[in-house]
Amino acid sequence: MNPARTLIVDLPGPDLTPEEGRFLARHGFGGVCLFARNITTPERTARLVRAIRDALGPDALIATDQEGGAVLRRLDVPHPPTPMGLGALRDPAAAREAGAVAARGLLDLGINWNFAPSLDVNVNPRNPVIGERAFGSDPALVAQLGVAWALGSEAAGVMSAVKHFPGHGDTQVDSHLDLPTVNKSREALEGCEWRPFRAAVQAGVGSVMTAHILYPALDTERPATLSPTVLTGLLRSEWGYEGVVVTDAMDMRAIADRYPGGLGAPLTLAAGADAVLVCGHGELAPHARHLNAIRHALRDGRLTEARLHEALSRLAAAARRFPGARRPYTAADRERDEAQVQQWARAGVTRVGQVPRLPADAEVLLLTPDQPEVGGPYGDSLRGEALAAALRAYFPRLRHADHGVRDVAAARALLEAYPDAPALLATTTRWGLSPAQEELAGLLAARGGLHLALWNPEYARALPLPALVTYGYRPAQLAAVAQALLSGAAPGHLPLAATDL
Structure with a gap:
């Protein structure tokens, strides 16, 4: 009995070096856990998986x-x-x-x-x-x-x-x-x-x-x-x-x-x-x-x-x-699954409060955090400019300003320059509302703004604004929230009890 078979280990990068292969084979671990740093192109990652199994055995x-x-x-x-x-x-x-x-x-x-x-x-x-x-x-x-x-x-x-x-x-x-x-x-x-x-x-x-x-x-x-x-x-x-x-x-x-x-x-x-x-x-x-x-x-x-x-x-x-024999993900399967993912995203968008519809030709203001933090199990986040680019496909006249944890100068300047434009405050953060987000929510509440809760759904009820909740910030969710802004359709149900806040 090899006690190393009880260990599931990780690896430094996207390729198995000769030294790493010898290390795995010498100890005979039970398997490997792959992280984002290990997963690149499909061909390269499949080659990494094959190399791991060559070193550790087919099981x-x-x-x-x-x-x-x-x-x-x-x-x-x-x-x-x-x-x-x-x-x-x-x-x-x-x-x-x-x-x-x-x-x-x-x-x-x-x-x-x-x-x-x-x-x-x-x-x-x-x-x-x-x-x-x-x-x-x-x-x-x-x-x-x-x-x-x-x-x-x-x-x-x-x-x-x-x-x-x-x-x-x-x-x-x-x-x-x-x-x-x-x-x-x-x-x-x-x-x-x-x-x-x-x-x-x-x-x-x-x-x-x-x-x-x-x-x-x-x-x-x-x-x-x-x-x-x-x-x-x-x-x-x-x-x-x-x-x-x-x-x-x-x-x-x-x-x-x-x-x-x-x-x-x-x-x-x-x-x-x-x-x-x-x-x-x-x-x-x-x-x-x-x-x-x-x-x-x-x-x-x-x-x-x-x-x-x-x-x-x-x-x-x-x-x-679960032998792990490769099963090719065909183009037809991917196309079907992508269409399903987009449909789920549209059906899941949830309205909290009275959310207005926005015409496509509206001059819309978007306020976002400049650099959302990640940590724990999270490997990436949504930058403000990426969100602005996604929404501009639906609202070509959208204008965007980032804010820091406390610095709201650029956001304030945008709001003052366009006092009649509908304003969107997007929360793309996970680890707690910042003073800037709370300050901007207060400003938008006074002028009739809207909150886009794109990561932490708890924020939809923590801020004094009507909100659209997407439960995520991947491309399907960004398209879904834009479509909800245009159509007013937000059929999801918030799966959180009222007593949770």
């Missing part, structure tokens, strides 16, 4: 995060909508097909494991990292749509990892940066956070990803990723789950700061996990450190060979079920 699992919306690693195929955009549709058939759309773009490259979807119930509007990655704030809706999405992916040939068990939706701390705590009783967790995950277990979804979160009602010392009570006691014994349990990335500070040097790896395996996600972000040494920690734990009895054998057996079964 290597190749993973990525193709959630939809803002969390996408492959961008040259139709973009699945954000989960919350699907929540606005309330259509399980659409959710299932969205999972299949994501899978088709991955299996085209030989990627056979998608760390998606999020089954977190977004009940905390101040949650810094989940937000639109959740299907909504209703656990029944999240369960219905999330399981449909996962099963759609798996029917198309890509194993789904529902996350972040046992629930990341009621946190105010990003586990990339620190250890969150959810102080809820078992009864409260059962009624909310656990409902989608129970549904996924009952449906036989292929894998579950753990959360780096402390739940004192279950374990007062160890976060869920490292807790035998959570992974073995609850998930395995009480719920009877037999699929793969994979950790969230062990380099996240919620784990790495408290269990340095790879010490979390044997702890999570002993607790009941089968696969340990280890990210070095350009360095290979962390992978070896985690493997050494596992080997030491096997030697001194902190991790048993029986537990290791169980983990390896589950991973081997998953590789047989």
Whole structure:
């Protein structure tokens, strides 16, 4: 038994160098997780996947995060909508097909494991990292749509990892940066956070990803990723789950700061996990450190060979079920999926308050943040000029000004130069409203402006403006919001309870 098969590692770049290939082959890891830095042209990425399998063997699992919306690693195929955009549709058939759309773009490259979807119930509007990655704030809706999405992916040939068990939706701390705590009783967790995950277990979804979160009602010392009570006691014994349990990335500070040097790896395996996600972000040494920690734990009895054998057996079964043979994404399939993505985007746009229609020949003012920040799982964002260019295709007389976190001088000057023009304030940020956004919202409220909530849907009710909510900023959502401005059609339903704010 090779304990390295329990490790899913990352790589520095878009090609596998000879040194990296030898490193993978020497250790025999179980698979690789690809990030945006690894995914370039289809031909180059498919070659990378082949090289990984040449080094690790045909049963290597190749993973990525193709959630939809803002969390996408492959961008040259139709973009699945954000989960919350699907929540606005309330259509399980659409959710299932969205999972299949994501899978088709991955299996085209030989990627056979998608760390998606999020089954977190977004009940905390101040949650810094989940937000639109959740299907909504209703656990029944999240369960219905999330399981449909996962099963759609798996029917198309890509194993789904529902996350972040046992629930990341009621946190105010990003586990990339620190250890969150959810102080809820078992009864409260059962009624909310656990409902989608129970549904996924009952449906036989292929894998579950753990959360780096402390739940004192279950374990007062160890976060869920490292807790035998959570992974073995609850998930395995009480719920009877037999699929793969994979950790969230062990380099996240919620784990790495408290269990340095790879010490979390044997702890999570002993607790009941089968696969340990280890990210070095350009360095290979962390992978070896985690493997050494596992080997030491096997030697001194902190991790048993029986537990290791169980983990390896589950991973081997998953590789047989989802072999990762490339399935070409034909031009006809892409065209059909792109048309479907655009239709979902139009159907999901949601109106909050009274939103006026704008004529195409109107002189429209657009105010945007100059450089939206990214972080956590998010790899990119929407620049103001890109949004302005997209909207000018529909409103040729559109005028645009950026603003900073506090600097609104250019935005104020534009508003003063065109006092009668309709004004749009676009929020393209995720990590909290800035003083400038709040100031400009007040100015626009006095003159009858409109808010375009293009990322965080919570902002639609946090600012004193009527709003159009898109649940994302990919091209389909930008076209959809422009069409909604022209037509007044915004048929989506905000999948957030009124008490969430």
